[in-house]
Amino acid sequence: MGGDTNKAMWPAPSSAKYPQLASRPVGKQIHHIYRDRLGQFTSNGQYKQQSLLSKLYDARLSGEPHVKLSVWSAPGQTRPSFEEATKKSNEYRTARKGDAFGPSWTTHWFKLTFSLPHEWIYKPCVELHWDSNSEAMVWSEDGNPLQGLTGGGERNEWVIPKHFRDFDQEHTIYIEMACNGMFGNPSGGDTIQPPDPDRYFRLDEADLVVVNLEARALFYDFWIIGDAAREFPEDSWQEHQALQICNQIMDCFITGEGSRDCISECRDIAKKYLGEHIDSEKVYEHETSGVIVNAMGNCHIDTCWLWPWAETKRKVARSWSNQCDLLDRYPEHRFVASQAQQFKWLEKLYPYAWDRVKSHVKKGTFQTIGGSWVEHDTNMPSGESLVRQFLYGQRFFESRFGARCRTFWLPDTFGYSTQLPQLCRLAGMERFFTQKLSWNNINNFPHTTFNWVSLDGSQVICHMAPCETYTAEAHFGDVSRSVSQHKSMDQDATSLLPFGKGDGGGGPTFGMLEKLRRCRGLSNTVGLLPKVKIAETVDAFFDGIERKVATGETELVTWYGELYFELHRGTYTTQANNKRGNRKSEAMLHDIEYLATLATIQGDKKYAYPKKDLDTMWEDVLLCQFHDCLPGSAIEMCYRDSDEAYARVFKTGEKLLKGALGALGFEVDGKKDEKEMICDGGQKPIKGEKVTVQTLSWDRESLPCAATDAFSNISVASVKKLEDDAFELSNNDLRVVLKDGAITSLYDKRAKRELVPKGSTSNQLVIYDDKPLYWQAWDVELYHLRSRKELNPSNNSSSFISSSGPDEVAVTTHTRISEKSWIKTTVSLSAASTTGNKTSQVEVTAEVEWHETMKFLKVEFPTTITNTEASYETQFGIVRRPTHYNTSWDMAKFEVCCHKWADLSEHGYGISILNESKYGFATQGNVMRLSLLRAPKAPDAHADMGRHHMRWAILPHVGTVGEKTVRAGYEFNYPLRSFPHSDVKRIKNVMGAFKLSSDSDKSLVVDTVKRGEDDEDASNGDMPPREGRHVIVRVYDSLGGFSRGTVLFGPVKIARAWKCNILEDAGEEVEVEREGMEVELRAFEVASYKLELA
């Protein structure tokens, strides 16, 4: 130390004199008391009239002469358009505040005429406050939808535009009141209970108000600083300072008696903590480095759930109109919306709102996202359905807004199929956003930002919002949880914060935007809270991560395979008829597209590809795959809608099938007898001029028909009654012993092995008590397995031989489930093939009358197979899951989703269970279990009640799971049809087109054959048609290994071919030969080819 330092140690005497004597005692604040006090200032309790809340409005008017109100009630449950509602003939009657309107689902149109007092004309903000405790929409007098209202104290304000504020003028608006809340009309205050049909809604507010903007601003200042006082750690100076600031604001307000001046003073105190710029978007310009939380406005609108599609159409208009208004008022605001279907509804029904949305899309403030038709379930739709969700979604966005989406946005679906990353990449999306796994009720998913990897190795960057919701209220806590719950901060600390009212729609409110400004102001000024901004785009957020990965700054963790959701496992089974509609529609569309493609190339010259009808069918099927529809978690009304949709699909589909077959020269009109037309399981001989219509890509052996001479290589099936009222069914391959409808022995004669463990019964019907913790339609819990009860016929005479060969033998059993419910099962065995190509299977057809309460019906197959893993068909592949409960992760998969089959194999041998409309399955040890029916009572009190038809089959096979199972699954779902044809040779040649050569690897499946989307003769006009005619062929490797094969062209002449993505953009050209095209696929690859016709 040098000599100079003495100066610093002895400061110069201060001019201010610190008082020598203490003036009064001062105590240390009791922290929690001064913190608890804050509630007085902004809450509705006993001090409301003395609090800030009493200062929010300077004036309020209601009733005549300033507000005149009349109403017209729409008949029944109709939802008339503006034009219909304002017809001169409609009688509008006087209405007033306090009146109640109903019942549930009715609509009431109000005509509201108002005039403002002179002194209000220059007030900075005048609002109409409307609260009918239900959803509503403000319309202009000339029929433009302006603003959606929520009701029940939420979003009840419409800012009266400046041009309405003139002297001595009356203005008229209309308000369309929907008698439902954001969450429909649940009874008894429990959201998921079935709708109360008789709910009435009271009109509580129809007022004009002058807003005290400074008081409103102080309300949000105080909210956020108060949160800092409550939520920051007590050992931080920021927490203590927040508490002091809040107490100073309250003291100042009390001293000034809530005057305008003192409110301004209070705001000045608040700005010491929040900074100067919190009243504008400028707050986000301060110190842009270190921003890690990217808020993004969104509003999750369930396309149906506790309300039907018809209401969703109005929700879309209400929600998005609100957002357009907020985008006008808040320059920083950004909003994303997904689901092409919802955009299409808006385009058709609300041209004014559509134009408003379009102009914001152009500005970049309203952003399209997701790239799919709806936010669909990903467990149950077929692979091709997933492809079409993207194809129809991306094409819609591109055709209307000039751009495709890069992020698959799916915050609220019940588990994620393992092939999604591959399909996303093939649909031009390399990013995926979701969050639902935060609902797992057993294990905590370990990542928030990671690479999610498909079966084939394809990857997408997946981000799961750390705030663990897609309906964040933009609270202080949402911002802080975006860091505290971020599990991938070793890799990247940034995150998305999707905020806005959701599920029933709504989206961000102005209050949320105000809160976010203050959160950021707080971070700028005192720090500690993570810095939040409103993201420019979701893509920009992902771009940031991608850049870091590209420069090697970070390396993302990987997650291979499905994102299994550890909840809502009942959704694989609930609403069985709806699921059956889905499966049957998918199969039907497959057949139509294949046959219609052939017909446009090789058929009647006048035949045109039925693109418009196919689009309508697909749009119906895709809509029904919405994540509350197909899973079975919607109200009864929604299933009436989906039943109608499937009925339309089947009706159009039958017409299209006939059209395509007719164009190919089949005589489809001759026979009306369906049985005659169908030959599956060899009920009817195929002879003479009849040709089997075979739409699958391999040579399919028609089951032998013993009565026909053409089949000499067959062995007949036989049946006999044994002692003890058991039956024996047998053919060359299998011997089945059946007692009371259950299989006591299943013996493989060739492999010489018994497949049913001694003392067990297979094809055993079992019933469980099924009361999940809360979400009835959604969940089944592990403990249901404790209530297992076998169903047995009440007496032995209920079984009888229903078919006695020689093509097929069958035994039918009638089993009583309860007083009201029964099941009739027919177990059948066909004559075995002696070619060795076809493995015998035991087939079961069931008819069920089901009237149970909270029960779960399954059918069980105990086996003599040993493995710790079972295999299940998933979209374009196989997913393997444990058969044991070693860890909590294994146990969580006690009920899983499968498609056409599940398989349990050991070295050298296995058993597959096939189905044609089921999705729920479980393999516990050596017991396989197919889930058949559930009986939840909420949100649909009548879910699954009534008659059901279903089929399943037991397929024992030599070797492990392989092409036998894959093909059997397809064949079980695509029954053969045969029709007369005048030129058998030619049509057989035509039907050979786009099938696999016999030397192709058996793992290959041609899943889809269709015409090119933009072909000049098959375009729907959404996108500009392109010259030329194309066939799209989609092939995949079904078994998980390198596969090579040849797709044959038959008589079709192909000029050139390209590998393409699922949006049909041509990529690399591939070589074509006269007879076909060689394909090479990596394990579980989905490959599409675009073939140009010569």
Ligand SMILES: [Zn+2]
């Ligand atoms: Zn949802």
